[in-house]
Amino acid sequence: MYNFDVERPSTIQDAVKAMGREEAQPMSGGQTLIPTLKARLAAPSVLVSLTGIDEMKGVCLDDEGRVCIGGATTHATVAREAEAHYPALASLAARIGDPAVRNRGTIGGSIANNDPSACYPAGALGSGATIVTNNREIAADDYFQGMFETALEEGEIVTEVKFPVPTAAHYEKILQPASRFPLVAAFVAKFSDGVRVAITGASNDGVFRWAEAEQALSSNFSPDAVAGLSLDGSNMISDLHGTGAYRAHLCGVMTKRAVAAIG
Amino acid sequence: MTQVKMTVNGKDASGDVEGRTLLAQFLRDDLGLTGTHIGCDTSQCGACVVHVNGEAVKACTMLAVEADGAEVATIEGQANADGSLNVIQQAFQDHHGLQCGFCTPGMVMSAAALLKENPKPTEADVRHYLDGNICRCTGYHNIVKAIMAASGQDVSAIAAE
Secondary structure (H helix, E strand, O other), rough: OOOOEEEOOHHHHHHHHHOOOEEEEEEEOOOOHHHHOOOOOOOOOOEOOOOOHHHHHHHEOOOOOOEEEEEEOOOOHHHHHHHOHHHHHHHHOOOOHHHHHHHHOOOOHHHHOOOOOOOOOHOOOOOOOEEEEEOEEEEHHEEEEEOOEEEEOOOOEEEEEEOOOOOEEEEEEEEEOOOOOOOEEEEEEEEOEEEEEEEOOOOOOOEEOOOHHHHHHHOOOEEEEHHOOOOOOOHHEOOOOEEEHHHHHHHHHHHHHHHHHHO | EEEEEEEEEEEEEEEEEEEOOHHHHHHHHHHOOOOOOOOOOOOOOOOOOOEEEOEEHHHHOOOOHHHOOOOOHHHHOOOOOOOOOOOOHHHHHOOOOOOOOOOOHHHHHHHHHHHHHHHHHHHHHHHHHHHHHOOOOOOOOOHHHHHHHOOOOOOOOOOOO
């Protein structure tokens, strides 16, 4: 790891200011970024630690009944505190990485990084969440723009994520046994006005909504409704853990299982 | 260099560190607490698990400066005040929960964190909680058995000794 300065702001305002320094990089729990720095795949001059910002921590409900999670809230905290409001989201958080990783890793870090195999992007896109930054609100549909690509601008920080709560939802994943990231996972959320299906781990373009499955499930919410659907594997991640065609197949399997779990 | 101050196993500790200094390096190289092992250095194996403000974390994936002001607990602080092994450590010895011992500090620290939040875990709970602690010798059976025993539960029905 190359050396860097560390700033530890205690307010969002100070964090934004620190991000104005040359080659500054925000860091939340660091569970992805620190290994990335060790591999010298990133070499910022200044690391702005977001873990000391109390106004970016915690889980609460807003006036619209949305579950609002501060960007620097750990997975372990979401697993505990979102359980009563949005169990499917709490369950997603409770299954990221391992206990020690969940005590450090945060929702903001995961959403900002947008790893193509991460769990939270599926939860946010599948729920139709709103990503709140230090200067605007972005709909999840506009936010996730491709593998490790988001709508975030240079120096912009994810301060909060607001989740509308569906009537029922489930996150189903099959683990890649070495990394314990999802090989493929589906987040299915049933709202009164329709169904959303978000898939992670599969596409070269990162997390995506499976429109055909959403349509089919919106008119008939049963595993059979998606049984005849298939996705094209030619633009899916193909590696030693699975071919694109295999991942495309798993999209259907994970979606069906998620629907079956909701019942 | 930045000065960091923290409490480690109940005692004040301080030192000057670089931004990139990991908590694991600070504990081992600056404080000489080499019980916190660095195995994979990529936050997979869990040999470096310590407690920061009561929560299990991987010390190889946390910067020392981020532990400034924190209360840190390592394997060196786990024994009883008279130097005898604590309940978890003793159970690892009684049930042969280790072979080479490299993963053991992390296993014991993870077990302590688990039993704090779930004092009577099921066998499945223990196995699930140890997801981030890798042992290449034991096959886990005796580690799981030791943790179950440390929780005061009857382990006579659990296979493999």
